[in-house]
Amino acid sequence: MSRFCTSAGLAAVLLGWLAVWNQVRLAVVEPGASTEATAELRIPSVEALDWLATDLADLAPAAEAVPPQRTGQGDAWVLREYLADPSASWGIAYVLRGSRLGGGVLAPFVRTALDLPDGCGTRFLASQGTDPRREWVSFRRRLDAANLPPAGFTAAVDSARWTFRWVGAAMAASSLPMALAGQVSE
Numbered sequence: 001m002s003r004f005c006t007s008a009g010l011a012a013v014l015l016g017w018l019a020v021w022n023q024v025r026l027a028v029v030e031p032g033a034s035t036e037a038t039a040e041l042r043i044p045s046v047e048a049l050d051w052l053a054t055d056l057a058d059l060a061p062a063a064e065a066v067p068p069q070r071t072g073q074g075d076a077w078v079l080r081e082y083l084a085d086p087s088a089s090w091g092i093a094y095v096l097r098g099s100r101l102g103g104g105v106l107a108p109f110v111r112t113a114l115d116l117p118d119g120c121g122t123r124f125l126a127s128q129g130t131d132p133r134r135e136w137v138s139f140r141r142r143l144d145a146a147n148l149p150p151a152g153f154t155a156a157v158d159s160a161r162w163t164f165r166w167v168g169a170a171m172a173a174s175s176l177p178m179a180l181a182g183q184v185s186e
Helices: 007-028 035-041 046-058 073-084 086-113 132-145 150-180
Strands: none
Touching: 007 046, 007 073, 007 086, 007 150, 035 086, 073 086, 073 150, 086 132, 086 150
């Protein structure tokens, strides 16, 4: 949670999420993307992505100090390959759904830590569900009900590990310029 200790750190995390979700939105409209992946990812609505932009505006000028982040072409290719595999798509959904639900849990703590008015800078984080625990349990039940075969389970674990690294790299890329400038508490 150390990245949430400053407005610049929160802006870096939000910019990282913006890069990730924009790439996911593009990938799921590709021919061959698994229907399960599209349903389970629960891609943020246009309204939620607008909240992300509003949060970044709330955090200006901290957000202006962070260069926009983009995921690489190699990431886009790997993401499309995993989304085309129904088993591997569960691993991506596991990471992204868990992270989104975790954002809902973290939002009030971030608001308090940064002394932000209600909603200011945390609309996107707070928009991730009204009952994160229940939603996570429900997701896990659907994952268990998918009854993945051993090879499918391996594909899901591999894609989950890749997704953790991919999201982490997007966050780190957003934070690095500020960390070098001494603006982010790590």
